[in-house]
Amino acid sequence: MLLVAGVALGASAAPAFAHAALESTVPVQGALLEESPPLIDLRFSEPISVSAESVRIIAASGETVKTVPPTGVPGSPGIMRQRVPVLDNGTYVVTWRIVSADAHPVRGAFTFSVGEVSSGGAGKNIANDFLSGGTTHRSVDIAYAVVRGLVYLAMAILIGGLFASIFVWRQALEHKRVRRLLWASWSALLSLTVVAFGLQGSYAAGANLSGMFDPSLWSNTWSTRIGTVLSIRILLVLALLPSMLLIKKPERKGWWAPLTVVLLIGIAMTPGLGGHASVGSQSWIAMFADAIHVLAMSAWMGGLILLVVLATSGHTEEALESMPIWSRVATLSVLLVTLTGVARGYRELGGLSDILGSTYGRLLSLKVGLVLVALLLATLARDAVQRRWELDPEELAAADEEREALLSAGEKPPKRRGHSLVPDETGVSALTYVLPEATARRRLLRSVFAEVSILVFVIGVTAVLVNTAPAQSAQSGPWAATLEVGKLLADVNVSPARTGANEVHLTLNAPGGGPAQVLDVAVEFSLPSADIAPIDVEMRSAGIAHYTSVGFTPPVAGDWTMTLKVLVDPITEESATATVPSR
Known part of the structure; x- marks a missing residue:
């Protein structure tokens, strides 16, 4: 049932890139x-x-207007609606704070006036004060990143350790x-996920x-x-308890391994269900790839840690016996x-320029670099396995005997050669290829x-990366x-700032903060890099000092x-000019 719930959650994934952006x-x-x-x-x-604190309406005096909690709109999951009591004349600031589909908080503010504009630009000052603070509390940011990293580490050890105990070192659970x-x-994993649930509340608010x-x-x-998603993970970890209680018993039931594997796969799915993979185009494929990524990374790291534990607890021979597997x-x-x-x-980067041109791209590059270093080290480990434990026993014994004979005679064995040589194909003797057991170990x-x-x-880098907006989102x-x-x-405001139909909203303000009375406005867009001459955008009045566009469609990004x-x-x-990116 928990896996079904996770799949159902995946089915509702949003067709957009994180994080949520206010469109209108x-x-x-x-x-x-x-x-x-x-409204x-x-x-x-x-x-x-949407939560009860997602919207606040503040008068120019600084007083908060009492309202009922905001709600969503059935059939339109991207719309938040706030019912409004009758307001007196003056300027009001609407501050909003929501949690996007990938769990990250987003906030903003805008102003409007009823009847007349309050003097002195009070509304703008209140909005600027609201936006000048950080989206999240610094201490919560740090704590959440640390907890998230520890969650991933615990998940890798648990998933990888149990997988390795089932499929590689089958006697490991006896130790x-x-x-x-x-x-x-x-x-x-259980306790840190509970802590993450509590931190998410503070993070979003x-x-x-203390929150x-x-x-x-x-x-x-x-x-x-x-x-x-966090609740599903907690329940999946708790459902794993019967399997954990049986790890000490050699006569484990026949259902133990299949049930354990299914629950571990379910746990591995949870990061994708609540992260960047769950939003965007082809989210089903992205969440599947994310689950495979988590499982593979866990099998790699958890298996390595299990190998270290076996090798440092007096069971080195047992660990080495299964090294080929x-x-x-x-x-x-x-x-x-x-x-x-x-x-x-590829999915989360907007292009090659974003690899080093965005925070997400730089963090991803750092992660890739670290993985390449780990792969180099894995190659060295693989070389030791190939040159000792994957060889034919007779050939291995012959090489060891030859080496012992040379040492007994006071002679120095020949120097070992490159790590990819195969003795019977290169003509190199087994003695120059086979590593002594102590050296290989x-x-x-x-x-x-x-x-x-x-x-x-x-x-650690991954824990920071998941809290960073992908380059395509940015x-x-x-x-x-x-x-x-x-x-x-x-x-x-240009929305959605992508190729296709767009809307341009323009509001003119006088130096004192009120609406500016002008005779006419004109807007044009050009793209010099593509030799596109200025395109005139028809603007119509939509109220005092407010104008909207008619039929503006950028042909290319x-x-x-x-x-x-x-x-x-x-x-x-x-006149004034600005650069408007359109993707």
């Missing part, structure tokens, strides 16, 4: 209304989670240190660390997509990690210890800016140059 509002930014609006609607680029490792990872103990924030988290499992895991990682990077364990250390850093979504046009201020011209009086024209 009703009333629009800067609107001057003749009477109080009954305020905010439309976002993807489905969102106390192995069982302690698995119990510690199970307990850590912009509260400090994780606030029941009202728990309720907000429970109603969000990430809250559902483990070597093949690790090779397959590395291949799957590489393929799914490339697929995820030392080389293998050193490589494995270093490999595990690098992979721990990879998990590029997509509405574009908004405030331009200086002579002495006037122009609030401009690119960094368009927008030119705004304002006829202030019969002889005075002011």
Whole structure:
């Protein structure tokens, strides 16, 4: 049932890129209304989670207007609706804070006026004060990143350790240190996921660390997509308890291994269900690839850690006996990690320029670099396995005997050659190819210890990466800016700032903060890089000092140059330009 719930959650994945972006509002930014609006609607680029504190309406005096909690709109998961009581004349600020489908908080503010504009620009000052603070509390950011990294580490050890115990080192569960490792990872994953549930409430609400103990924030988290995913993970980990209780018993039931594997796969699906993979085009494929990525990474790292535990607890021979099997499992895991990682990077990067031109791209490059170092170390470990434990026993025994005979005679064995040579194909004797057991063991364990250390850093980078908007997300979504046009201020919004149909909203404000009275406005867009001459955009009045476009359709993606011209009086024209990225 839990897996079915996860699949159902995946089916509702949003067809947009994280994070959610505000596309439009009703009333629009800067609107001057003749009477109080009954509703305020905010439309976002993807489905969102709404809580009781998602919208606040603040009067120019600084007082918060009492309202009922906002709600979603049935059939339109990207719209948030706030019912509004009758407002007095004046300017009001609407502040909003929502959680996007990939669990990240997004916020903003806009102003509108009823009857008249309040003097002194009070509304804009309140909005600027709201937006000047951080989206999240710094201490919560740090704590959440640490907890997320520890969750991934515990998940890797639990999934990889149990997989390796089932398919590679089948006697490993008979050893106390192995069982302690698995119990510690199970307990850590359960407790840290509970902590993550509490931190998500503070993270989404912009509260400090004490907010994780606030029941009202728990309720907000429970109603969000990430809250559902974390709850599913907790239940899956608890469902694994019967399997954990049987790991000490050699006579485990026949259902133990299949049930354990199914539950571990379900746990591996949860990061994708609540992260970047769950939103965007082809989200089903992305979530499948994410689950494979988590499983492969866990099999790689968890198996390495299990190998280290066996080798350092007096069971080295047992660990080495199954090295050929483990070597093949690790090779397959590395291949799957590489393929799914490339697929995820291609999906979430907007282009080659974003590899080093965006925070997400730089973090991803760092992660790739660390994985390449781990692969180099894995190659050294693989070499030791090939040159000792994958050889024919008779050939191995003959090489050892020859080496012992030379040493007994006081002679030095010939120097070992390159790590990819095969004796019977190159003419190199077995003695020059086969590694002495002590040398092979030392080389293998050193490589494995270093490999595990690098992979721990990879998990740390991943914990930061999942909290960073993908480059395509950073590029997509509405574009908004405030331009200086002579002495006037122009609030401009282009939505959705992508190829195809777009809307341009323009609000002109006088120096004192009220609406600016002008004779005419003109907007044009050009794309010099593609030799596209200026395209005139027809603008119509939509209220006092507010204008909207008619039928603006950028034909190609690119960094368009927008030119705004304002006829202030019969002889005075002011202008301003801005670059508007369209993807």
